[in-house]
Amino acid sequence: xxKRILVPTDASxxxxxxxxxxxxxxxxxxxEVLLLHVSYTPQAYWGYTVSYGITVSQEQLxxxxxxxxxxxxxxxxxxxxxxxxxxxxxxxxTVIIEQIEKENIDLVIMGSHGYGAIxxxxxxxxxQRVLHRANCPVxxxx
Numbered sequence: 001x002x003k004r005i006l007v008p009t010d011a012s013x014x015x016x017x018x019x020x021x022x023x024x025x026x027x028x029x030x031x032e033v034l035l036l037h038v039s040y041t042p043q044a045y046w047g048y049t050v051s052y053g054i055t056v057s058q059e060q061l062x063x064x065x066x067x068x069x070x071x072x073x074x075x076x077x078x079x080x081x082x083x084x085x086x087x088x089x090x091x092x093x094t095v096i097i098e099q100i101e102k103e104n105i106d107l108v109i110m111g112s113h114g115y116g117a118i119x120x121x122x123x124x125x126x127x128q129r130v131l132h133r134a135n136c137p138v139x140x141x142x
Contacts, residue, residue, distance in 0.1 A: 002106040002137075005033045008096050008130075011068040014111025018141040019072055022109040023081050031106075032082040036099055037068040038092040061089045093129050100134055108138040 007022045009015035019035065026033050039061040065087030073083075088095045100108065110127050131138045 001029055002031050004103060004105050004107075005031050006036060006096070006099060006103070006105040006108045007033055008036045008038065008092065008108070008110050008126075009068060009072040010037070010092075011071040012111060012113075014113055014141070015072055016076075016111075018109045018111040018139075019076065021139070021141050023076060023078060023083075025107075025109070026081045032084065034084050034086060034099070034103060034105065035069055035072065036086050036088065036096065037065040037072075038095045039065045039068075039087065039089045040091070058089070062087055065089075092126050093133070096126070096130050097133055100136060105136055107136060108134055110138070110140060112140045112142050 002025070005022050005026055007015070007019050009019065019033075022033050025031065069085045069087065086099070088099070096108070099105065108130060110130065112127050113125065127138075127140050131140065
């Protein structure tokens with residue numbers, strides 16, 4: 001069954017709902033949860049050759065990531081579940097797919113921003129892209 005559950009977070013209400021579902025499931029099946037925040041780097045937005053003079057230190061990225069993880073976990077009862085926290089930097093889709101493969105993830109649970117099929121395809125929803133590219137089941141929580 002599912003032993004390792006990945007929950008990508010951007011600290012939004014959607015991500016918090018996804019984590020809540022992941023915790024409920026993990027308690028039931030005795031799985032562990034990997035809570036992941038991916039900090040965009042300027043290179044992820046504009047490519048590796050041009051960053052338009054924007055400099056963000058690795059320390060700032062890590063601090064912002066830790067704040068996002070804590071905001072996602074705020075008020076949640078995690079006493080019955082093993083939760084590993086990780087902050088990575090780069091493009092969320094790329095990092096999420098890498099983590100699925102690297103960490104032998106059995107299930108991804110992530111929030112949907114509820115854009116719908118047409119708007120989501122135009123805006124390039126990360127959850128939709130993960131759903132299509134992941135090599136494991138993906139649960140999208142509304």
